[in-house]
Amino acid sequence: MEGPRLPPSATFHESDDDKSDDPPSAWHRPTSSLSALPSQDPPPHHWRNHSLNLSPILATPPRSLPPPHSIPELETYVVQVPRDQVYWTPPPExxxxxxxxxxxxxxxxxxxxxxxxxxxxxxxxxxxxxxxxxxxxxxxxFNPTLPVFAVERLTVKPNNIEITFRAENPTSNMGVSYMMEKTGMISLTYKNKSLGRGKFPKMSQAASGSDNVNVKLNGSTKNAVMPPRGSKQPVSLVLMMELKADYEAGPLIKNKEVVVTCDVKFKGLLDAKKVEIVSENCESEFKN
Structure with a gap:
């Protein structure tokens, strides 16, 4: 009685020449000797859903990865900063x-x-x-202009002398008011000898105005050595006065002091009541 048949690998080793061309059956082929089948990726999603999968998918075990190298542990800090906030460092200066x-x-x-x-x-x-x-x-x-004075008439009386002036204000945009200081006087002299003294009356003139002024001087020609009666030689007299002039233009007021000097030549000063004026020249100037 024959015992069970043992596989050839159990009894003896076959030589390469004795190997059969027929492949051995799969039941005695060890699985460890089989080479790993190539891994197949799963079919696309649309293939799985819309096509027939006639070939079975072999389940392949996941590949074993080599052990990772040892990585040192690092401390990590997470800082959250709002996006709408900007932090900046000012310069050192x-x-x-x-x-x-x-x-x-x-x-x-x-x-x-x-x-x-x-x-x-x-x-x-x-x-x-x-x-x-x-x-x-x-x-x-508003610049005041010097006033203009002129002697128009002179009348000699026993105790006084009357003089008529023509006063003009050439300032076109300012009126003027004349007055004399308490210590001020109008003096009429002949060869440095006083013939009469008096006061200038207070008066006002509009801009570009012109008026006549009468001045009475206390004195006479008897005390002065005058030319004899009937002489046709003209007599030169000097008239001087200092006036205070206030120029006004609305709220603007300018105070000035005016000095007037007149050189007048008369004829018939002792013979007639009305003396004839041969020539006259009055000059004005601001004292301040």
């Missing part, structure tokens, strides 16, 4: 400036006071410039 101000409070006070004084002087100079410009404009626009 700013920090130095702040530190100096913090350490020197007295210096800060002095700097503040000096800046206030500087602005005060700037504003003061600005207003001074404006006031100066306005004053300069008013000076050129």
């Amino acid at each position: 700013h920090a130095k400036y702040v530190e100096e101000r913090r350490n020197n409070p007295e210096k800060n006070k002095k700097n503040g006071c000096s800046k206030r004084l500087m602005w005060f002087f700037i504003i003061l100079i600005f207003f001074g410039f404006i006031i100066g410009a306005i004053t300069l404009i008013l000076h050129f626009v």
Whole structure:
């Protein structure tokens, strides 16, 4: 009775020449000797859903990865910053400036006071410039002109002398008022000898106005050595007066002192009641 048949690998090794061309059956082929089948990717999703999968998919075990190298543990910090917030570091000179101000409070006070004084002087100079410009404009626009006086008539009486003046105000944009100081006098002289003294009456004139003024002088020609009666030689007299003139243009007022000197030549000063004026020249000037 024959025992069970053993596989050839159990009894003896076959030589390469004795190997059969027929492949052995799969039941005795060890699985470990089979080469790993190539891995197949699963079919696309649309293939799985819309096509017939006639070939079975072999389940392949996942490939074993080599052990990773040892990675040192690192400490990680996560900082969350809002997107609408920007952080920046000021330059070092700013920090130095702040530190100096913090350490020197007295210096800060002095700097503040000096800046206030500087602005005060700037504003003061600005207003001074404006006031100066306005004053300069008013000076050129409202500039008083010297008044014009002329002797029109002279009458000699036993105890007084009457003189008629023609006064004109050539200033076109300012009126003028004349008055005489308490100590002021009108004097009429002949060769430095006084013939009469008197006061100029207070009067007002409009701009570009002209008026006649009568002045009475106390005195006579008896005390002076005059030419003899009937002489045709003209007599030269000097008339002087100092007047206070106030020029006005609305709220603007300018005070002036006017000195008037008249050189007049008369004929028939002692023979007739009405003296003839041969020539006259009156000059005016501002004293201030």
